[in-house]
Amino acid sequence: MTVATSPLSIVIATRESRLALWQAEHVKALLQARGHTVELLGMTTKGDQILDRTLSKVGGKGLFVKELEVALEEGRAHIAVHSLKDVPMDMPEGFSLACVMEREDPRDAFVSPRYQHLAELPQGAVVGTSSLRRQVLLQALRPDLKIEPLRGNLDTRLRKLDEGQYDAIVLAAAGLKRLGMQARIRSIFEPDTMLPAAGQGALGIEIRTDRQDLADALAPLAHMPTWLRVAAERAVSRGMGGSCSVPLAAHATLQGDTMQLHAAWGDPEGIKALVQTQQTATVTTLAQAEALGAEVAARLQAGGALVCKPD
Numbered sequence: 001m002t003v004a005t006s007p008l009s010i011v012i013a014t015r016e017s018r019l020a021l022w023q024a025e026h027v028k029a030l031l032q033a034r035g036h037t038v039e040l041l042g043m044t045t046k047g048d049q050i051l052d053r054t055l056s057k058v059g060g061k062g063l064f065v066k067e068l069e070v071a072l073e074e075g076r077a078h079i080a081v082h083s084l085k086d087v088p089m090d091m092p093e094g095f096s097l098a099c100v101m102e103r104e105d106p107r108d109a110f111v112s113p114r115y116q117h118l119a120e121l122p123q124g125a126v127v128g129t130s131s132l133r134r135q136v137l138l139q140a141l142r143p144d145l146k147i148e149p150l151r152g153n154l155d156t157r158l159r160k161l162d163e164g165q166y167d168a169i170v171l172a173a174a175g176l177k178r179l180g181m182q183a184r185i186r187s188i189f190e191p192d193t194m195l196p197a198a199g200q201g202a203l204g205i206e207i208r209t210d211r212q213d214l215a216d217a218l219a220p221l222a223h224m225p226t227w228l229r230v231a232a233e234r235a236v237s238r239g240m241g242g243s244c245s246v247p248l249a250a251h252a253t254l255q256g257d258t259m260q261l262h263a264a265w266g267d268p269e270g271i272k273a274l275v276q277t278q279q280t281a282t283v284t285t286l287a288q289a290e291a292l293g294a295e296v297a298a299r300l301q302a303g304g305a306l307v308c309k310p311d
């Protein structure tokens with residue numbers, strides 16, 4: 001039997017993009033429904049400010065979360081809601097992931113004003129994407145395409161597409177769906193065509209490790225099947241050297257207790273090497289999920305993938 005925790009007063013630190021605010025409001029509503037008092041504290045992170053360079057070149061994942069952690073550290077806020085995809089593999093000393101919530105669609109979406117599918121794009125068409133993983137996988141599917149960098153929040157990316165800078169763009173289906181823009185999706189890439197990033201579509205809630213009361217309050221928001229899947233996916237990233245700038249994909253599915261974990265690694269220079277592997281195991285605990293992720297990372301390395309040094 002679960003014992004109801006006493007009502008808390010909780011401030012959520014959040015980025016101010018529409019997607020981040022939607023995610024924070026989502027968590028706020030769930031916590032309010034459980035009797036807690038919740039407020040948002042909006043803030044702009046380095047990752048939001050730097051829009052002219054590819055993220056991997058300016059510091060990667062940590063950029064979106066650091067400022068939020070400072071707010072937690074200083075007690076101005078108590079929890080931070082993150083897209084797990086943007087959260088570094090190892091939390092900084094003193095912080096923990098209190099829970100992982102039910103996953104939205106983990107797949108990538110093809111968005112274009114004119115074309116329904118990648119296959120419909122004419123020779124040499126220009127496709128915008130912000131991630132090395134998508135770049136490498138797209139180039140493997142269609143070597144003729146011109147892949148151009150695309151940064152900014154969802155609205156900015158869609159605006160750049162609408163202005164005609166690209167023939168199509170590829171982004172996470174989850175963001176579009178959360179913001180009610182699923183009508184923009186022309187087609188969805190199945191994972192066997194474009195393997196998603198570790199954690200894509202899942203939300204995680206970060207707290208200071210010393211706040212057990214918050215951990216207890218957040219426990220009912222956890223979705224264990226999602227948590228097991230993303231734990232395995234994130235363990236692949238950790239096994240490949242953590243949050244560094246290489247094309248890496250990891251995607252787990254769970255049928256009952258059977259987890260199937262697929263992963264792909266591309267050499268950062270392009271499509272010279274694209275190593276792919278998969279493995280199945282019985283998984284009922286986070287430790288088993290992480291062990292499967294570590295094994296899959298080892299298999300990638302056996303296939304020629306290189307462990308990177310953290311950058």
Ligand SMILES: NCc1[nH]cc(CCC(=O)O)c1CC(=O)O
Nearest residue numbers: 083085171172174175200201202
């Ligand atoms: N890197 C930015 C980012 N972080 C999370 C999402 C989408 C939502 C999600 O994966 O939960 C996006 C946008 C994108 O990749 O298109």
